[in-house]
Amino acid sequence: MINIVWAIIFVLVAPVIGGLVAGIDRKITAHMQGRVGPSVFQPFYDVGKLFEKENAVVNETQIFYVICYIIFIAFTGALFFSGGDLLLVVFALTLAQIFLVLGAFAANSPYSYVGAERELLQIMAYEPMVILTAVGMFVVTKSFNVADIAASATPVVLLLPGIFLGFLYTLTIKLRKSPFDISTSHHAHQEIVKGVTTEFSGPTLGLIEIAHFYETVFLLGFIYLFFGFNPLVGVIAVIVIYLLEILLDNTNARVKWQLAVKSSWMIAAIVGVINLAVLYFLAGGA
Amino acid sequence: MAYLSKSPWIIHYDASSCNGCDIEILACLTPMYDVERFGIINTGNPKHADIFVVTGSINEQNREVVENIYNQMPDPKVVVAVGICATSGGVFRECYNVMGGTDKVIPVDVYVPGCAARPESIIDGIVTALGILEEKRKKMPLGGSEPVPHHKPHTNADTKGGAK
Numbered sequence: 269m270i271n272i273v274w275a276i277i278f279v280l281v282a283p284v285i286g287g288l289v290a291g292i293d294r295k296i297t298a299h300m301q302g303r304v305g306p307s308v309f310q311p312f313y314d315v316g317k318l319f320e321k322e323n324a325v326v327n328e329t330q331i332f333y334v335i336c337y338i339i340f341i342a343f344t345g346a347l348f349f350s351g352g353d354l355l356l357v358v359f360a361l362t363l364a365q366i367f368l369v370l371g372a373f374a375a376n377s378p379y380s381y382v383g384a385e386r387e388l389l390q391i392m393a394y395e396p397m398v399i400l401t402a403v404g405m406f407v408v409t410k411s412f413n414v415a416d417i418a419a420s421a422t423p424v425v426l427l428l429p430g431i432f433l434g435f436l437y438t439l440t441i442k443l444r445k446s447p448f449d450i451s452t453s454h455h456a457h458q459e460i461v462k463g464v465t466t467e468f469s470g471p472t473l474g475l476i477e478i479a480h481f482y483e484t485v486f487l488l489g490f491i492y493l494f495f496g497f498n499p500l501v502g503v504i505a506v507i508v509i510y511l512l513e514i515l516l517d518n519t520n521a522r523v524k525w526q527l528a529v530k531s532s533w534m535i536a537a538i539v540g541v542i543n544l545a546v547l548y549f550l551a552g553g554a
Numbered sequence: 555m556a557y558l559s560k561s562p563w564i565i566h567y568d569a570s571s572c573n574g575c576d577i578e579i580l581a582c583l584t585p586m587y588d589v590e591r592f593g594i595i596n597t598g599n600p601k602h603a604d605i606f607v608v609t610g611s612i613n614e615q616n617r618e619v620v621e622n623i624y625n626q627m628p629d630p631k632v633v634v635a636v637g638i639c640a641t642s643g644g645v646f647r648e649c650y651n652v653m654g655g656t657d658k659v660i661p662v663d664v665y666v667p668g669c670a671a672r673p674e675s676i677i678d679g680i681v682t683a684l685g686i687l688e689e690k691r692k693k694m695p696l697g698g699s700e701p702v703p704h705h706k707p708h709t710n711a712d713t714k715g716g717a718k
Contacts, residue, residue: 294590302585306593313593316557317604320691322628324601462599469601469628 271415275346278485282345286481287311289488293514300518311477318474326375326467333371334472338479340364345486351415354402361398361486365391368464368476375467383463386451386525393448393529394438397536400544404431405493407547418496425494425505430543432494434535436509441528442487445517450525459522558604558630558691559684561593565603567623569656570646571610574670575637579607581673589677600626605683608656611639611646617659624660630690632663632683636676641665 291308298305307313325331344360347353365387372384406412408427409420417424425432441448452463460466465476488506495502568576582589583596597603600623612620624633635656638644643654656662663686666679 298588298590303588304591305588306590310561310593313557313560317561320558321604321630322694324628462597462602465602466599467601473602 271350273350275350278346278349279342282342282485283478283481286484287315289484289510290481293510296511296514297518300515311481315474315477318477319471321470323470323472325469325472326377329374330371330468331472333367333374334468334475334479337364337367337371338475338482340367341479341482341486345482345489348414348486348489351413351418354405354412354414354417355399357414358398358402362391362395364479368479372464372467377467379461379463379466382460383451383466386460387464389525389529390441390448390451393532394441397434397438397532397540400536400540401428401431401435404428404540404544404547407544414493417493421497423497427547428494428543430539430546434540434543435490435494437535438532439487439491439509440513440516441532443484443513445513447516447520447523448528449517449522450528556688556691559688562604562680562684562687563595563597563602564605564607564680565597565600565623565627566607566609567620569608569610569616569620569640570613570652571637571639575609575640575668578670578673579609579636579676582676587673587677589680592681594680600624601628603627604631604687605680606631606633606660607636607680608633608640608662609636611643612653612656612658613649613651614653615651617653620656620659630687630694632687632690633660634664634666634679634683635662636666636679637671638667638669641667644669 288308288311290311291306294310295305295308340360341364344357344364347360348357369384369387369391372380372387402412405417405424405428408422408424409417411417411420444452450463452465465473468476488510491506491509492502495505566576566579581587582594600606604627606624606627608620610616624631633656635641639646640656643652646652647654653659664679664683666675668675671679
């Protein structure tokens with residue numbers, strides 16, 4: 269069932285694709301703001317630069333946690349693209365995020381602490397919806413295996429419109445885009461210094477950036493899963509949804525964490541659960 | 555590979571500046587000048603920064619802050635003093651509480667005089683700093699794992715007998 273070739277391809281190619289997506293993101297953002305913007309290869313220059321810097325660490329444990337973070341993010345994506353169990357993918361993703369939070373807590377800095385606490389709140393905010401998504405996919409395709417869901421002829425998105433909307437809502441949190449970039453944010457929208465990444469510098473920060481590239485590709489793959497019945501529609505949907513995320517990022521201010529948690533739970537409870545209930549009754553309520 | 559000069563991240567600190575130079579620095583980030591096209595980002599976090607941009611003169615209150623920010627930045631790093639106050643103390647250099655320009659407390663690599671410094675000259679100063687940054691990287695121990703000795707903090711004894 270699990271295709272090891274795809275896992276290896278993911279581990280090798282995902283940072284390149286993720287970096288390019290981040291570069292295109294910055295270019296489009298700049299154009300939306302009437303600027304020229306950096307080169308699309310800028311994220312690679314940034315990571316290259318970070319590896320040229322001095323490795324100044326506050327606490328040696330930080331490096332260990334960051335390495336665990338990148339390993340588990342890569343594992344999450346590799347398991348997903350090799351067609352593994354969706355539930356295991358979701359749990360591995362959570363574990364990876366927890367390592368980042370532990371890394372931020374390892375340095376005794378108020379900004380890092382606030383960032384780590386907000387990161388935990390973000391995990392709390394999106395987790396119910398992500399698990400509901402996995403459950404919803406099981407209900408319509410009768411399988412938790414990514415390979416089966418992707419190959420299924422069932423139009424997943426048409427049977428799970430509510431869950432799809434709820435997933436898109438939490439996707440903004442996962443991609444750290446406004447209005448939900450509360451724990452840290454990319455580029456220059458600074459608040460609480462740099463939140464969860466404040467105390468990381470040089471090569472350690474470079475590893476976190478690469479982990480973000482992996483995460484972006486994994487999330488884009490997750491969107492595709494809703495459109496697995498038609499690959500062309502799937503790829504177009506992934507591109508359109510990412511462009512919408514960029515538009516949302518540039519037109520919204522950051523919200524308070526209370527609103528982020530409340531609204532994402534509310535959406536998970538309303539559209540996610542109603543969607544599952546409708547499917548249950550349509551199936552005969554057995 | 556020389557990625558350093560393609561991705562310089564800046565931290566900007568306002569030491570007793572009148573805000574004239576600060577507004578000009580922020581003007582560099584606007585669509586008019588758009589320094590992000592060179593990969594320049596205003597980070598606000600010394601641990602992520604490569605270039606330390608200081609505006610305004612140094613006095614007894616902000617001296618420690620300037621030293622603290624400088625020491626928190628990982629090597630290689632450069633300092634750009636923007637405006638005549640950061641360069642020499644400017645019209646405030648005779649004040650009883652002013653120690654003078656930024657170079658009184660930390661080593662400065664590029665001076666951008668002007669009152670206020672124009673965005674064009676600030677960008678020129680930053681681009682000059684990129685060359686120095688690259689030279690400093692080449693002098694660094696291999697791999698950058700060896701810590702470079704940090705700047706010795708300024709002591710009160712050094713300022714005895716007037717800060718001019």
